[in-house]
Amino acid sequence: MTAPHDRPSAVELLEAVREWMEKDLMGGIEPRLQFHTRVAMNVLDIVSREIAMGADQLESHTALLASLGVDSDAELSQQIRNGEYDTRLLEVLERLRPVIEDKVRVANPKYLR
């Protein structure tokens, strides 16, 4: 919960809407809309997880970029394209792994092996 707001918190509000979709809405609509509703519920889940984990993940991402001596993904991308990492492509991949896993953890945690 984030001051100055009252409860429900942002995540609790998303949960409330999601529960209504799952328990009430889904039962009364045609299959095509059920599919799109499932997509919508999935979107709410992504937002909930991002609210829960986003701040820590931003910190890790910023720290990673700093440790590689760049300010942004764009700058790192340019260096890689210029060939500056050609002899250590796997090394830079391993450095990027925690950040990518963070993204998947928010977007679709079941995808992680």
Next chain:
Amino acid sequence: MANDAEELASGIRVVMNATDVSGLRRLTGGASRETWRFNADGQDFVLQRVRKGTPGGLRTEPAVLAAAHRGGVPVPELVVDGSRREELERPFMIVRAVQGETIARKILRDDEFAGARQALPAQLGKAAASLHRISASEVEGLVNEDQIDRYKQVLDDLGEPHPVFEVAFRWLEMNRPVTTHQCIVHGDFRLGNMMVNDQGLSAVLDWELAHVGDPMEDLGWLCVRAWRFGGPHPVAGIGTYESLFDAYEEESGIRPDGHIVRWWETLGTLKWGIMCITQASAHLSGMARSHELAAIGRRVCENEYDLLELLTLENS
């Protein structure tokens, strides 16, 4: 709309030389096509027509479909090539309807497709091998472009750099395999574009992206994790690389090289990652507002994750 459909039905009567056209109804189509189903003199057909206001025609698709049919690839039979005809206002083609299911999740999970799942990996290998035997010169006007250059350009135009994608581009450039031969490739050879019945593959659909290229492109694309739809195995979620390669070799006499297929699978994963950005941007730009397209934007990282796995595996 009713008038449009009536007008279309009478146009179909003319091009099919049919006395009775009935049951005309529109199915969901792609971004540039509309798809209709109908019955003419007691038989079922599918019409594909270029959407109003869409530039370009059907291009090479009817010619590719006909060549694939001659080559023994299971495809819907082309009945009318309307790519240069004007009776239906816009370029079109009519094929005989094929019965079956295209929805990947049903094919992978429903009981009625249990037998199909056993047969599919080998059938896909055989279909690909038959297609790849066709000479590239058999169809005129097919695109032949470097996929790496093309997708680098697409990514740059989107303006959303991703370090993992850049690593993948560099790795692909530094490890580019020697092309065995150039042939017609389907270009979107994957579950979702396959019509499947209880016996397995009944037709390869959606030849819109056919082009000239390396035959292993189709096998790699088939194995991209997104096209496994949650299934545990590399080939369409249900088969092993070996089962695919065995069938391909039996039909063509050529054993696919696993490393080359993995190179194309890696490029395919990179391509799908970039396509996810493209789809989300169609929503963000206002071209096609849709929460489904928006959500696909958050699937980009699945491909970054898969690239981590693929590149680590291929270099260990």
